[in-house]
Amino acid sequence: MDDRVRRHAEILVDYCTEIRSGDTVLVRAPRPAEDLVVALYERIGERGAHPMTEWLNPRAGRAYARAMDAEDFATKDHALAAMRETDVVILVKASSNAAEGSDVDSAKGRASSRAKQPILQERLETRWVITQHPTPADAQRAELSTEAWADYVYGAIDRDWDGQRERQQRVADALDDADAVRLVSGDDTDLRLSIAGMTTINDGGRENMPGGEVATSPDPGSVEGEIRFDVPLYRHGREIRDVTLVFEEGVVVDHAASHNEVALTSLLETDEGARRVGELGIGMNRGIDQITDNILFDEKMGQTVHLALGCAMEECVPDDRPFNESAVHADVLADVSRDSYIEVDGEVIQRNGAFWFEDEFDETPEPGFGSATGVTDYCP
Known part of the structure; x- marks a missing residue:
């Protein structure tokens, strides 16, 4: 063996x-x-x-x-x-x-x-x-x-999981203190959601092995905008490609896929909660450096962001916050390594896949790209 x-x-x-x-x-x-x-x-x-x-x-x-x-x-x-x-x-x-x-x-x-x-x-x-x-x-x-x-x-x-968890905690702390997140990528993704009052998970490899993400559950009625997922989604043996979702008041009101759109529609029709977002996850495992069409790995990759359609995570939602219930929890994934940024309360914490505390982070985007400048609030 x-x-x-x-x-x-x-x-x-x-x-x-x-x-x-x-x-x-x-x-x-x-x-x-x-x-x-x-x-x-x-x-x-x-x-x-x-x-x-x-x-x-x-x-x-x-x-x-x-x-x-x-x-x-x-x-x-x-x-x-x-x-x-x-x-x-x-x-x-x-x-x-x-x-x-x-x-x-x-x-x-x-x-x-x-x-x-x-x-x-x-x-x-x-x-x-x-x-x-x-x-x-x-x-x-x-x-x-x-x-x-x-x-x-x-x-x-087989990694240094204590070190990985410590690095991820910087992003977890930023999200824990935040009210709003905005995801922008290219010309086809601009999504806004509220995480006010929610708890953030630092996945250091306990319930997922490999681990390597920071995740929370948004207010299910807060998601607004459009997002395109360029990494395939696999559902019941079917590959669904190039998923696009449009949200209004937290609900998917329009959707499309270049391949197996019928399977995507079926997923969204599972129950009422399947049309809402149960998770926002940000990949941070730099040991995962290529897409392999395996969500357990791809969602942890350090240049990806994912949403889960369906059930929220109980550990992220306090009793006084709305909880999205569903029989499904389906992760859909986007590569944010180019022409992309993540804003937290108006401050960019990641641009083109690099976080604000990494050497590769560019505080000054090209003209016309992004609306925020450098990050100061979360710097040590």
Whole structure:
């Protein structure tokens, strides 16, 4: 077994979930991730915890969904009961065919998401983490060799997470004190939203491995403007390209995509909350330096911004602030490395992918580009 697999398991058990003696642990993984599951069991056994594995079978899931009627999907009470008895959940991604569910009717996908919502809510009460095991299928989607993809995955995972978290805290502090955020990129993105009173997450690799983003939930009624996402969105095995969303009073009132627009429409029709924004995330992991069409990595890249359509993050929304509820939480991603900036209360904190505390940050934009000048309020 590759030593990096055992190191990956060590990080998941000791750092991400801090598994202790007596913990009940659920490992949910597909068969291509068997090496990682074996390494996890070895590490979990050393901790005196009690694991069980739910082997995911995308082919079986496809067959089941195609045979079901949409109205017959319901919450699986036995799965819900098991989740209520679970302390730790480790979710592993590893594709053998990333498009396995692409020919399942969208209405069934929506029905399945709604049925799983109570189980998802219980899982969020555990100590959980989602991660990636490298496979040839995912390497192919990333347009990398199998070896290069493995190097990329482990290079993003095995990092100085204490140092990463400290660096990200500067941006988290800026957002925590802020009322308004504006995103501008090229001629097709100008989006404004309120984060007043919301809490900011500093994702230093606890619930996502790799981590590397700062995120919060906006007021769901505050989002105004238009935004274009130039990184593909994958939904139920379908690739959706060049997504454009127009918001009025927080709601998507118009949308388009150059490929699979029907799948985008289906996502937005899941429920009322699917047309609103549940998350604003800013990528900060400089160890992730290229788009690979894998959202777990791409959303952490240091020159990207993402919104999540659907459910807000509970840890970001105080009890006295509006919370967007939905059965979906779908991240859509934009590259902000060129002709772009992020304003926080009128001050630019990032321009062309560089933050104000980085050497690459240009305080003086080209004439006609951007409305704000340098940053002073958040400088040390």
